[in-house]
Amino acid sequence: MFNTIIANNLKQFRNSRGWSLARAADETGVSKAMLGQIERGESSPTMATLWKITQGFQIPMSVVLEPPRDNSQSVEHQSKKQLSFDENIQFRVLFAFDPLLRCEMFAHQLAPGKTHLSSSHERGVIEDIIVIEGALEIKLTDQWQLLQAGETLRFKADQDHGYRNSSAERTIFHNVIHYPKTIADH
Amino acid sequence: MFNTIIANNLKQFRNSRGWSLARAADETGVSKAMLGQIERGESSPTMATLWKITQGFQIPMSVVLEPPRDNSQSVEHQSKKQLSFDENIQFRVLFAFDPLLRCEMFAHQLAPGKTHLSSSHERGVIEDIIVIEGALEIKLTDQWQLLQAGETLRFKADQDHGYRNSSAERTIFHNVIHYPKTIADH
DNA sequence: AGCTATTGTGCGTTATAACGCACGATGATA
DNA sequence: TATCATCGTGCGTTATAACGCACAATAGCT
Known part of the structure; x- marks a missing residue:
């Protein structure tokens, strides 16, 4: 359970600091009886109390919250996907248009100094840009x-709208095109 | 104060999911009266309760604990800040959940030899994986x-399902989570 | 209009977090 | 050995988290 993770993390950290419960209580403003309860997993602290503890210890929350490592073992299986390329501005399809999700996704590569202008899509289309490598300018x-x-x-x-790479290195970016469901949505 | 951060994050996230307090109570096993108190900052939840909430929402703790980001309208320059799900995998939000598009997008980084297991999402959720750098194994x-x-x-x-990097180099991948339309699903 | 379903909030009750204090166990010192 | 200081735990008390339920407000339908 989650309380056990906090309990172990907190106890371990306090010990590594070399602080007694009394010292920790002084520094955190949380009673040593409560600190003991938390460390033994006998009580689930409120967020306010845990905040006081981490502030007193001057540590981020993640030190107390993160579970210990765990490794899993599994069978290895392999699968590959075909990709295609085009001229002009180079791009390939990451996910073809899906009528259910109403979106598609592409990976683009723009060489240095290249510009690509795109006329407007149909009404309601929304586009996401994720720059993977290099710098990209978007014209809006x-x-x-x-x-x-x-x-x-x-x-x-x-x-x-347009895409431009004014840098001296290639630009790689992905875009997701979201299509509206029906005209009636707008 | 810290309660305010949790309150705002939780309320914002629930709204972006489009869940009522009743729905959230069903999914999380925490009473809607309590969820309401937490969201209004009137009560500081225990760790056990917050754990139930994040498990029910199937989100990492950090989503609730981190100070909120600013969402610009036209330009979303996402923070490059890494969030930690556990010690095995780090991620950052590329596009937060959008109720209109019903999807969200993350960038993940998996260190060599690391594995991350993910429990099933709610019925109908579809996930896209795009490997940006390195090699990734998906467990299905x-x-x-x-x-x-x-x-x-x-x-x-x-x-x-699970993610694993068995190689000697880091793996970077993006995933898009598509959520089903609420009415059509239930 | 009336009726029904949904939503978020407030209230009283129960469970438990959080506290101060006492105490047994342990370690150090004379 | 005895004495003292420190440590962690248990206990009774207080404060508050967490709950189920009722209800007013709102939205949707006939």
Whole structure:
């Protein structure tokens, strides 16, 4: 159970600090009787109390909350997926359009200095951009916005927009296109 | 105060899920009166209760514990801050759950030799995996499938599944979680 | 309009968190 | 040996978490 994780983590940490329950009680403002109960897993502290404890110890919550490591063993099985490429701006399909989910996903590669302009999609289409590698500029309402690797952008794709790589290195980005369910939704 | 952070995070998350207090009470096993108290910051939940809540929502603790992010309308520059599910896997939010699109997106990092097991999501949830860097193994129906960088996999996430990096280098992958429309599902 | 279902809040009751204090066990010192 | 200080645990008391239930407000349907 979860109380056991907190109990063990807290007891272990306090011991490694070399603090007695009394010292810990002084530093945290939580009674030593309660600290003892928590460490023995006899009581589940409120978040306010746990906050006082971590503040007194000057540690992040995660030190107390995270479970110990565990490894699993399993049988190894292999599966692969076919990918396709195209000209112009290079892209490949990550997930083809699914009528149930109403979205599709692509991976794009834009060479240095390349620009790709895209006319507006149908009304209600929303596009997500995830920059995987390099830097990408997105043009919306005649303004270019710079996204770095790891950054994302969600915008309405029912407007003209563009992609540009002004850097000296290639840009790789993924985009998810969300299509509205029906016109009646809007 | 700390209770306010939990209160706001919890209320915001529940609303973004589109769950009523009654639905959340069903899923979490915590009374709706108590959920309401927590969300209004009137009560500090015990760790056991908060654990039940996060288990019922199937979210990591950090979602509830971290100070909220600012969501810009047109441009979402997601924080690059790593969140920790446990010691095995770190993740960050690329796109938070959107009730309109009914999906959310995360970037994960799995260190060499690490495994992360995930219990089944609610009925009808579909998960997309995109391996960005390294090699990733996905466990489905007790079988591990190997995906290389650039490869993708879509599977039903309403089953127990797992992620594993058996290689000597880190693995980075993105996943998109698609949630079913509430009315159509129930 | 009336009726029903849903939603979030307040209240009284029960369970338990959190406390201060006492005490037995342990260790160090004279 | 005796004495003292420290340590962790148990106990009774108080405060509050957590609950089931009732209810007012709201929304949807006929």
